[in-house]
Structure formats: structure tokens, C-alpha cells
Amino acid sequence: MNGETDHDRLIQAVARTRDREAFAALFDHFAPRLKAYLMRSGAPPAAADDFAQDAMLTVWRKAELFDPARARAATWIFTIARNRRIDVMRRDGRVLPAPELNLGEIEPERPDDLFQTREDETRVRSALRNLKPDQIEVIQLAFFQDLTHAEVAQSLALPLGTVKSRIRNAMIKLRSLLDQPVGEHS
Amino acid sequence: MTALRQPSEERLLAYAAGTLNLPESVVVAAHLAMRPRAASWVNGLQSVGGEVLETIDPAPVADDLLARTLARLSTSPEDLAPPEPANDMTGLPEPLRRYALGPWRRIGPDMRVRDVLAPRHGDCRVILLSIGPGRTTPVHTHAGVELTCVLSGAYETDEGVFGPGDFEEADGEVHHRPRTVSAEPCLCVVALDGQIRLDGWIGRLLQPFVRL
Numbered sequence: 001m002n003g004e005t006d007h008d009r010l011i012q013a014v015a016r017t018r019d020r021e022a023f024a025a026l027f028d029h030f031a032p033r034l035k036a037y038l039m040r041s042g043a044p045p046a047a048a049d050d051f052a053q054d055a056m057l058t059v060w061r062k063a064e065l066f067d068p069a070r071a072r073a074a075t076w077i078f079t080i081a082r083n084r085r086i087d088v089m090r091r092d093g094r095v096l097p098a099p100e101l102n103l104g105e106i107e108p109e110r111p112d113d114l115f116q117t118r119e120d121e122t123r124v125r126s127a128l129r130n131l132k133p134d135q136i137e138v139i140q141l142a143f144f145q146d147l148t149h150a151e152v153a154q155s156l157a158l159p160l161g162t163v164k165s166r167i168r169n170a171m172i173k174l175r176s177l178l179d180q181p182v183g184e185h186s
Numbered sequence: 187m188t189a190l191r192q193p194s195e196e197r198l199l200a201y202a203a204g205t206l207n208l209p210e211s212v213v214v215a216a217h218l219a220m221r222p223r224a225a226s227w228v229n230g231l232q233s234v235g236g237e238v239l240e241t242i243d244p245a246p247v248a249d250d251l252l253a254r255t256l257a258r259l260s261t262s263p264e265d266l267a268p269p270e271p272a273n274d275m276t277g278l279p280e281p282l283r284r285y286a287l288g289p290w291r292r293i294g295p296d297m298r299v300r301d302v303l304a305p306r307h308g309d310c311r312v313i314l315l316s317i318g319p320g321r322t323t324p325v326h327t328h329a330g331v332e333l334t335c336v337l338s339g340a341y342e343t344d345e346g347v348f349g350p351g352d353f354e355e356a357d358g359e360v361h362h363r364p365r366t367v368s369a370e371p372c373l374c375v376v377a378l379d380g381q382i383r384l385d386g387w388i389g390r391l392l393q394p395f396v397r398l
Contacts, residue, residue: 020259024256027252027255032244032245032247033240034239035246036242036243037242041205045245049248049251053254057258061260065266071232071233072233072236075233077239078239079235081204082203082204085204086208099208099211099212099214099215099284101202120230124230124231125237140238143203143204143205143234143238145205146200146205146206147205148200148206148331164196167195167196172195175227
């Protein structure tokens with residue numbers, strides 16, 4: 001029994017047959033998580049409900065684009081939420097496109113560049129477990145708040161420099177665990 | 187200090203997480219479009235987001251939310267084609283083709299800017315900046331953070347030469363004086379936060395006219 005694989009199959013059922021029961025099962029699992037994600041980012045509950053609904057409608061519309069060989073369901077749905085949230089968190093109300101991530105769209109230049117397979121996902125998760133607790137904390141926090149600017153770092157009651165160096169150390173450690181060199185991206 | 191020519195780790199993470207503000211995200215997206223390996227790493231970081239989503243304490247949604255969502259499911263096939271380009275500068279990386287552009291404005295000899303009509307974030311906005319061969323921008327410091335990605339050509343600062351795809355972060359500490367060292371004009375996309383300050387008495391005289 002593998003819950004993740006079940007979610008993959010549900011998305012594929014939506015893609016193939018517009019299966020509403022499969023969609024409802026996905027909704028039951030992910031909508032409350034999407035809501036919690038946006039509330040941790042500072043949104044009120046009603047706006048977070050709207051956000052969860054919106055992200056799940058996108059799951060329905062884009063199910064054909066899901067590729068289980070590249071990412072597990074939670075990662076794919078996170079990326080949808082990430083793309084939506086940039087719009088939602090804006091205050092000016094205008095609808096303009098934001099830079100979007102599309103998992104699987106980027107073609108690697110060399111075979112070892114490929115960093116978006118299912119196997120790599122497992123490696124990232126096990127690498128995360130090898131970070132120090134304060135490093136894990138700051139990386140997770142970065143998924144809810146912009147930590148690159150002083151005003152938000154204050155909410156951690158830590159100086160911005162400390163937050164940045166903690167993130168840097170965590171990311172360098174993560175890169176070393178995953179064999180991704182720093183500064184040799186081109 | 188050696189310039190890495192790529193976003194800092196915390197800015198890359200904020201971009202991957204979707205917490206980075208939009209003007210800065212536009213410049214990072216342009217950089218990633220020109221650096222497939224860095225883009226691949228950012229894609230890899232999505233699985234950290236997936237882990238965040240799987241491990242968060244769920245917040246129960248409104249009782250009728252599922253019913254309301256089911257009522258809105260479309261039954262017709264979706265058009266999943268990417269958006270049409272919104273400007274005619276075909277050489278721009280894809281993330282920049284999504285935005286309309288303002289008119290070119292001359293700000294000095296062989297120096298032109300045009301607005302990228304992406305959403306602003308407070309004082310932060312995005313511009314394209316073109317500086318002719320051999321030209322040096324006035325020495326300036328930044329009230330806030332300035333992010334630059336070179337799109338074509340190259341410029342040089344005290345930190346070294348920056349060519350196509352290279353990314354530079356400058357904050358209030360940096361006295362910045364890029365000089366174009368390529369034979370063609372150097373075209374950059376820049377996220378500017380706050381007014382730039384031109385240094386020196388000439389700069390102060392120029393300031394009212396520059397309006398970057």
C-alpha cells in the first residue's frame with residue numbers, strides 16, 4: 001500500500017476519464033493542506049478556501065500534464081499552488097501572468113543534469129532528513145514567507161543576516177548531499 | 187569576493203517556493219531560462235514543497251467547498267497551450283515575452299530604458315536597460331536591492347565581467363558602475379527596488395533627469 005502512488009493514479013484517472021470521484025478523493029486529501037499552506041503564509045481562512053478551490057480546479061484542468069515519472073502527486077500539486085499563490089498574494093488586484101514553473105518542461109543538457117525524476121525526489125527527501133533542525137526549520141519557513149527581505153525576517157526574531165546564512169548553509173549542505181555543485185550552473 | 191553570477195541561495199529558494207516578489211521573480215525567471223542546470227535545481231526544490239504540503243497540519247475546508255468545486259468543473263477539453271507573446275522582442279527569454287513593454291526612453295548617450303509591464307511590488311519594478319558599447323552608467327548606489335540579468339552583450343564592474351545569463355545582486359552597500367565591454371549594446375533586465383541614488387555632484391545634477 002503506497003498512498004503516494006494512489007494519488008498518482010487518481011490524477012491519471014482525472015486525466016483519462018474526467019473521473020469526478022477520483023477528483024473528490026484528491027480534493028479530500030489536498031484541499032485542507034492547500035488551505036493550511038496559504039494560512040501559514042498569512043491569508044485569512046476564507047481566502048485560503050478560495051485558494052484551495054482554485055488550485056484544485058487547476059489540478060482538474062491540467063491533469064494531462066502530470067507525469068508520475070518526474071514528480072509525485074504532492075510535488076506536482078505544490079507547483080500548481082506555488083504558481084497560483086504568486087497571483088493570490090498580490091495586492092493590486094490586476095491579473096497579469098506570473099513566471100510559472102512547469103515540471104518536466106526543462107530539457108537537461110547532460111544526462112546527469114536531470115534533477116526531476118521520481119528517484120531524485122526520494123533523494124531530496126532523504127537529504128532533508130540529514131539537515132540540522134534549525135536548517136530544516138528555516139527552509140520550511142521559506143516556503144511560507146519571503147525571507148530575503150528584512151521586514152519578514154523579523155518575524156523569526158532573528159537578524160536578517162542570520163536567516164540568510166542559515167539558509168545558505170542549509171542549501172549548500174543540500175546541494176552537497178545531492179551532488180549539485182554551487183556556482184557551476186551554466 | 188568572487189561574484190557567483192547567479193542568485194543567492196536564499197533568493198533562489200524564495201523563487202522556488204513562490205514567496206519571492208513578482209518583479210524579482212521575473213528577473214530570476216529570465217536567468218533560469220538561460221541556465222538550464224539552475225532551472226533543473228529549482229525544479230528539484232519543488233519536491234521540498236511537496237514534502238511541506240504532505241507534512242503540514244491540514245486545515246479543514248468549508249463544509250460545502252467540495253460541492254461548490256465539483257459544480258465548477260469544466261467538461262470541455264482544456265486549451266493548455268502556453269500564452270501568446272505579449273511583445274515583439276523575439277530575442278527575449280520566454281518569461282519576458284509574457285509582458286507588454288513600455289516605449290524606449292533615452293536616459294543618456296547610448297543609454298535607453300523601457301518598462302517591463304509586470305506587476306510592481308511597492309517601489310520595486312522591472313525595466314529593460316540597454317547601454318551602448320564602451321558606455322558607463324553613472325556611479326550609483328541603491329536604496330534597496332537591485333537584481334540584474336544580462337540578456338545580451340556584456341558589462342564589467344569591480345566584480346568582473348557579466349555576460350548573457352549572468353545574474354547580479356546589488357544592495358545599498360554596492361557603489362555600482364557597470365561599463366559595457368561588448369561590441370554590441372548590453373541589454374539587461376533589472377528589478378529596481380526604490381530609487382537609485384547617483385553619486386557625486388554630476389550624479390546629483392543628473393538625478394532629476396534620469397528617472398530610472
